[in-house]
Amino acid sequence: MDDLSREELLAENVRLMAENAELRVSVEELRAEVEMLRSQLSGKTGGSGACPFVKPNRKERRQAEKEARKKRSKSFVRHRDIPTEEVQHVAEVCPDCGRKLTGGWEHARRQTIEIPDTPIR
Secondary structure: OOOOOHHHHHHHHHHHHHHHHHHHHHHHHHHHHHHHHHHHHHHHOOOOOOOOOOOOOOHHHHHHHHHHOOOOOOOOOOOOOOOOOOOOOOOOEOOOOOOEOOOOOOOOOOOOOOOOOOOOO
Protein backbone atom coordinates (compact mmCIF):
# COMPACT_ATOMS: atom_id res chain seq x y z
CA MET A 1 0.00 0.00 0.00
CA ASP A 2 2.97 2.32 0.56
CA ASP A 3 4.04 2.32 -3.09
CA LEU A 4 0.55 3.24 -4.48
CA SER A 5 -0.07 6.69 -5.84
CA ARG A 6 -2.64 9.11 -4.38
CA GLU A 7 -5.11 8.45 -7.22
CA GLU A 8 -4.84 4.69 -6.75
CA LEU A 9 -5.45 5.06 -3.02
CA LEU A 10 -8.51 7.24 -3.66
CA ALA A 11 -9.86 4.69 -6.16
CA GLU A 12 -9.34 1.88 -3.63
CA ASN A 13 -11.09 3.97 -0.97
CA VAL A 14 -14.09 4.54 -3.27
CA ARG A 15 -14.26 0.82 -4.08
CA LEU A 16 -14.16 -0.13 -0.38
CA MET A 17 -16.87 2.40 0.48
CA ALA A 18 -19.14 0.97 -2.24
CA GLU A 19 -18.50 -2.59 -1.01
CA ASN A 20 -19.24 -1.46 2.56
CA ALA A 21 -22.57 0.03 1.44
CA GLU A 22 -23.52 -3.22 -0.34
CA LEU A 23 -22.65 -5.26 2.74
CA ARG A 24 -24.73 -2.99 4.98
CA VAL A 25 -27.75 -3.50 2.72
CA SER A 26 -27.16 -7.26 2.77
CA VAL A 27 -26.93 -7.29 6.58
CA GLU A 28 -30.20 -5.37 6.90
CA GLU A 29 -31.94 -7.83 4.55
CA LEU A 30 -30.66 -10.78 6.57
CA ARG A 31 -31.77 -9.19 9.84
CA ALA A 32 -35.24 -8.65 8.42
CA GLU A 33 -35.36 -12.29 7.30
CA VAL A 34 -34.30 -13.49 10.75
CA GLU A 35 -37.01 -11.40 12.41
CA MET A 36 -39.60 -12.76 9.97
CA LEU A 37 -38.56 -16.36 10.71
CA ARG A 38 -38.64 -15.71 14.45
CA SER A 39 -42.14 -14.28 14.22
CA GLN A 40 -43.29 -17.33 12.22
CA LEU A 41 -41.72 -19.65 14.78
CA SER A 42 -43.34 -17.92 17.72
CA GLY A 43 -46.72 -18.32 16.01
CA LYS A 44 -46.21 -22.09 15.62
CA THR A 45 -44.92 -22.71 19.14
CA GLY A 46 -47.45 -20.59 20.96
CA GLY A 47 -45.16 -17.65 21.58
CA SER A 48 -42.45 -19.61 23.42
CA GLY A 49 -39.84 -18.85 20.75
CA ALA A 50 -38.52 -22.43 20.77
CA CYS A 51 -38.22 -24.49 17.63
CA PRO A 52 -41.29 -26.63 16.90
CA PHE A 53 -39.21 -29.82 16.58
CA VAL A 54 -37.68 -29.53 20.07
CA LYS A 55 -39.55 -31.45 22.74
CA PRO A 56 -40.37 -29.48 25.89
CA ASN A 57 -38.97 -30.49 29.26
CA ARG A 58 -41.12 -32.86 31.30
CA LYS A 59 -40.38 -31.80 34.87
CA GLU A 60 -43.78 -32.88 36.15
CA ARG A 61 -43.26 -36.47 35.05
CA ARG A 62 -39.72 -36.63 36.43
CA GLN A 63 -40.87 -35.35 39.81
CA ALA A 64 -43.64 -37.97 39.90
CA GLU A 65 -41.15 -40.73 39.04
CA LYS A 66 -38.80 -39.63 41.81
CA GLU A 67 -41.59 -39.52 44.37
CA ALA A 68 -42.99 -42.92 43.32
CA ARG A 69 -39.63 -44.66 43.73
CA LYS A 70 -39.29 -46.75 46.87
CA LYS A 71 -36.85 -45.33 49.39
CA ARG A 72 -34.26 -47.84 50.50
CA SER A 73 -32.91 -48.09 54.01
CA LYS A 74 -29.53 -49.33 52.74
CA SER A 75 -27.81 -48.76 49.46
CA PHE A 76 -26.64 -51.60 47.26
CA VAL A 77 -22.94 -50.82 47.18
CA ARG A 78 -19.96 -52.89 48.19
CA HIS A 79 -18.49 -51.40 51.34
CA ARG A 80 -14.79 -51.61 51.98
CA ASP A 81 -13.68 -54.33 54.36
CA ILE A 82 -11.41 -53.73 57.28
CA PRO A 83 -7.91 -53.72 55.79
CA THR A 84 -5.55 -56.54 56.68
CA GLU A 85 -2.61 -54.55 55.39
CA GLU A 86 -1.98 -50.95 54.37
CA VAL A 87 0.83 -50.12 51.99
CA GLN A 88 1.81 -46.49 51.59
CA HIS A 89 3.80 -45.58 48.51
CA VAL A 90 5.65 -42.41 49.43
CA ALA A 91 8.71 -40.83 47.87
CA GLU A 92 11.24 -39.83 50.55
CA VAL A 93 13.06 -37.30 48.36
CA CYS A 94 12.13 -35.22 45.32
CA PRO A 95 13.17 -37.02 42.11
CA ASP A 96 14.10 -33.69 40.48
CA CYS A 97 16.11 -31.80 43.12
CA GLY A 98 16.79 -34.44 45.80
CA ARG A 99 15.20 -32.39 48.59
CA LYS A 100 13.55 -34.27 51.48
CA LEU A 101 9.76 -34.42 51.18
CA THR A 102 7.38 -34.00 54.13
CA GLY A 103 3.64 -33.60 54.53
CA GLY A 104 1.55 -34.44 51.51
CA TRP A 105 -1.87 -36.05 51.34
CA GLU A 106 -3.60 -39.16 50.15
CA HIS A 107 -4.29 -38.99 46.43
CA ALA A 108 -6.15 -42.25 45.96
CA ARG A 109 -7.25 -45.31 47.84
CA ARG A 110 -8.30 -48.68 46.51
CA GLN A 111 -9.13 -52.09 47.83
CA THR A 112 -7.49 -55.11 46.28
CA ILE A 113 -9.34 -58.39 46.59
CA GLU A 114 -7.13 -61.41 46.12
CA ILE A 115 -8.68 -64.81 45.56
CA PRO A 116 -6.26 -67.63 46.44
CA ASP A 117 -5.51 -70.22 43.78
CA THR A 118 -7.01 -73.55 44.75
CA PRO A 119 -6.42 -76.82 42.93
CA ILE A 120 -9.30 -78.09 40.79
CA ARG A 121 -10.91 -81.32 41.90
